[in-house]
Amino acid sequence: MGISAAGQTIPAALDFDRTRLRIYDSLVWPISQPRHMTHSGTMNFTAFNSGGDVAQGLAEFDIAGGAALPLFHWYGLNATALNCFATLTVEWRWMLDQLGGPTGADHQVYYIGFKPQTTNPCGTPAGVGFRFTDNAATCAGIPAANILQAYCSDGVAASTASAGAFQPGHWYTTRFDWDRSAARVDLYADDVLALSSVTNIPATNQLTLFALSAFKAGVNFPNAFFRIDWVSVDGTMNR
Amino acid sequence: MPVVNPITGLERLQLRTEYRPQSPCVYDDFLYGTTFGTMYTDSWASTTSGAGSTVRNFGSIVNDHPGIMEIVSGNGVNFAAMSMQSAPALLLPDGTLRYDAIVMIPDVSGCRFETGIADSTVTVNGSHVVSFLYNSTSGPEWLARVVNGPGLIHNTLIPVVSGTWYNLTILTSIASAVVSYYINDVLVATIDSTIPTGQAMFLMPGRVTNNGAGATRNALVDLVSYQIAFNGAR
Numbered sequence: 001m002g003i004s005a006a007g008q009t010i011p012a013a014l015d016f017d018r019t020r021l022r023i024y025d026s027l028v029w030p031i032s033q034p035r036h037m038t039h040s041g042t043m044n045f046t047a048f049n050s051g052g053d054v055a056q057g058l059a060e061f062d063i064a065g066g067a068a069l070p071l072f073h074w075y076g077l078n079a080t081a082l083n084c085f086a087t088l089t090v091e092w093r094w095m096l097d098q099l100g101g102p103t104g105a106d107h108q109v110y111y112i113g114f115k116p117q118t119t120n121p122c123g124t125p126a127g128v129g130f131r132f133t134d135n136a137a138t139c140a141g142i143p144a145a146n147i148l149q150a151y152c153s154d155g156v157a158a159s160t161a162s163a164g165a166f167q168p169g170h171w172y173t174t175r176f177d178w179d180r181s182a183a184r185v186d187l188y189a190d191d192v193l194a195l196s197s198v199t200n201i202p203a204t205n206q207l208t209l210f211a212l213s214a215f216k217a218g219v220n221f222p223n224a225f226f227r228i229d230w231v232s233v234d235g236t237m238n239r
Numbered sequence: 240m241p242v243v244n245p246i247t248g249l250e251r252l253q254l255r256t257e258y259r260p261q262s263p264c265v266y267d268d269f270l271y272g273t274t275f276g277t278m279y280t281d282s283w284a285s286t287t288s289g290a291g292s293t294v295r296n297f298g299s300i301v302n303d304h305p306g307i308m309e310i311v312s313g314n315g316v317n318f319a320a321m322s323m324q325s326a327p328a329l330l331l332p333d334g335t336l337r338y339d340a341i342v343m344i345p346d347v348s349g350c351r352f353e354t355g356i357a358d359s360t361v362t363v364n365g366s367h368v369v370s371f372l373y374n375s376t377s378g379p380e381w382l383a384r385v386v387n388g389p390g391l392i393h394n395t396l397i398p399v400v401s402g403t404w405y406n407l408t409i410l411t412s413i414a415s416a417v418v419s420y421y422i423n424d425v426l427v428a429t430i431d432s433t434i435p436t437g438q439a440m441f442l443m444p445g446r447v448t449n450n451g452a453g454a455t456r457n458a459l460v461d462l463v464s465y466q467i468a469f470n471g472a473r
Contacts, residue, residue, distance in 0.1 A: 014408055014424040018341060018462065047316035180302075204300050237303040239341060239404065239461070 018239050061212060061226040082114075082128070082178045082185075083203045085235040090114070090209065091175040093229040098168045099134045099146065100221040107135030108216040109142070110226070112174060113151070114207040120215050126155035126205040128185055130174050132166040148172075150187040150195035155205060159197035163189035171229070209233065249357070265442065265465040269296075269306035283308075283444065284325045286361040289318025297459055304341070304461045310352075311457040312449040321361040321446040322460070328354065328439035331369070331411050334470040340371075340444065341461040347401045349451035350375050352458040353384070355409055356440045356465075367435035369418055370443070371407045373399045375450050380403070383428035385419040387435035395420060395427035404461070414470060432434040 082088060092112055100108065111121035113129015121131050122139040132148050133139040141158060142149050148163040177186045180202065189193045212226055267283075285294035291313030301307060307326040312318045340354050353359070355370030368386035383393040399405075408421035413436055444463045447457045 012426045014421050018339075080305040082301055083302050086303065116301040139419060206300065207297075235305070237305070239303045239406075 013082050019236050020234075043178060045103065058122075059228045061204075061228075063214065063224045063226060064175075065204045076141070080209075081204055081206055083180060084237070085178060086180050086238055088178040088233070088235040089175065091130040091173065091232045093171060093173045094212070094227065095171045095229075096168060096224065096226045098222065098224050099166065100168070101222065106216075107133055107138040108214065108221055109133040111213040111215075113176065114202070114209050115213065116205070116207060119215055122215065124153045124155060124158045126153055126202040127207060128152050128176050128178070128187070129204065130163065130172075130187070130189065150189065152187065152195060152200055152202075154200050154202045157196060157200045159200045161195035163187075163194035165191070250358075265361065265463075267444075267464075268288075268462050269308045269460070283322050285320065285322050287313075287320045288295060288362045288451070289313040289315050291455055292318050292320040292361075294320050294322045304459075306461070308444065308459055308460045309416035310445045310447045310460065311455055312350075313445045314449065314453060314455050316449060316452045317362065319361045319446065319448040321359070322444045323446075327452055328358075328441060330437060331356070331413055331435065332467045333413050334468045336409075336411045336468075337464075337466045338369075338411075338442075339462070339464040340407045341404060342407060342445065343402065343404045343459045343461070344373060344399060345402055345457060345459065346375065347375060347399050349449060349454065350372070350456040350458070351448040351450050352445065352456075352459065353443070354407065354445045354463075355443055357386075357443045357446075358438065358440045359443065359446060361446065365440070366439035367440050369409055369411055369435065371409065381407075381422060381427070381429060383418075383437070385418050385430040385433050387433045387438065389433055391430050391433050393420070393428040393430055395422060397422050397427055 001136070036168045091114070094112060096110060109121045109131060110133075111127070111129055111131040113127055115121065115125050115127025115129060119125040122133070123141050128153055130148055131142065131151055132146065133142050134145050137140050141160070146166045148166045150161045150163050152159045174188055175188045180203070182197045182198070183201060184196060185201055186193060214226070287292055287293060289312065290436045291311070293311050295309050295311070297307035297309040308322060310320050310322055312320050338355055342352070342354055344350055344352055349373045351372075353370050353372045355368065357365040357368040357370055359365035359368065366386060366388055368384055370384045372382040372384045372392070374382065374461055378394065379398045381397045385391050406423050408424070410419040410421070411434070413434065416434060417429055417431045418434060418469065419426060442463070442465055445458055445460045447456055447458050
């Protein structure tokens with residue numbers, strides 16, 4: 001569709017699709033950091049283009065070891081909630097090279113998906129996504145270390161399921177589907193259904209779409225890097 | 240897989256001026272932002288007049304309307320707020336320009352709301368304007384407004400109902416010397432004179448003016464889109 005140039009006839013009615021929202025970022029960018037990404041904490045964005053099929057346009061977060069800080073990085077879709085969309089599919093391709101090992105009470109936890117901007121990914125923050133930790137004893141809500149957990153919570157209680165052992169260096173494609181009429185969230189890891197939930201859904205919580213939210217308590221962690229290949233958001237609205 | 244503007248099919252992310260020789264486009268679903276209240280600073284300018292007037296992110300969740308800009312006037316007479324294109328000024332193209340907006344006025348009483356393309360300031364009605372206008376002092380309907388020095392206002396006869404979302408479309412064609420107005424995709428007005436050809440104007444997602452005192456007035460803008468089709472290659 002489109003609009004005509006000179007000599008147009010005036011249509012009596014228009015066919016205009018306002019019902020679709022699609023955001024896709026392959027993270028191929030010529031500027032200092034990916035469009036619509038911002039960050040806080042001590043991680044740095046790096047444009048990672050070393051060549052090869054898996055390295056064309058990546059956002060790399062270099063995560064310095066030896067620091068005990070809440071580290072947050074997020075993708076710029078904010079001021080929204082699942083209920084804003086009749087349907088919504090969000091998908092990422094990402095990889096973390098190593099998770100490190102806990103020492104004493106130290107732990108680190110990573111979260112990929114929707115959740116409020118500044119909450120610790122441990123416990124039961126409102127959100128829909130995946131998370132994993134190296135020390136389940138000090139990161140409440142994740143029953144075992146080094147497990148990729150599919151997660152859905154309204155901030156009060158959570159629906160969770162294991163998506164298998166977390167694999168450092170593995171390129172994951174994680175995704176969730178939201179259907180408002182069914183009031184259901186489905187989470188997939190590498191195209192395999194990990195969790196389908198109709199309870200504990202953050203339908204009205206204001207959430208931020210995170211490319212990555214990481215939290216480290218303790219200083220005994222090695223340097224690591226987290227890479228994101230692409231992010232896709234595809235929603236429909238009755239408007 | 241490209242980033243696709245759902246309206247144009249062009250590749251894009253939210254708000255971007257696309258450099259295509261014959262089809263530049265601006266599209267904003269007002270999603271971008273990392274904290275409330277800062278989402279428009281990159282792309283839209285806001286100007287206000289009177290205490291309490293502001294342009295901000297609408298902080299409530301509304302089904303089917305993700306990302307909403309709220310334009311609020313303070314509680315004094317003629318207090319006003321305006322969201323407009325930062326830069327540069329825009330001339331109506333020789334070909335066509337299509338403007339789309341999804342808007343809602345929560346309470347129409349005492350409110351003046353205008354959206355479209357204009358050289359208005361926050362306190363002065365522009366002398367070159369192509370817009371939809373609701374003005375509580377003029378009547379209950381949407382007005383189609385074209386101004387080039389003197390102006391024409393055409394009553395669309397479509398009433399503005401408090402709390403109702405409207406899909407508004409303006410189609411200008413300089414070559415055909417006509418401006419067409421659509422509400423919810425239905426043609427409601429055409430104006431074929433006083434078209435502001437060759438005049439510098441700005442994209443104006445919205446301007447809210449308080450017609451009364453004692454309460455603030457506001458309007459919500461969920462989406463704006465400007466598409467241009469030039470007559471010839473450049």
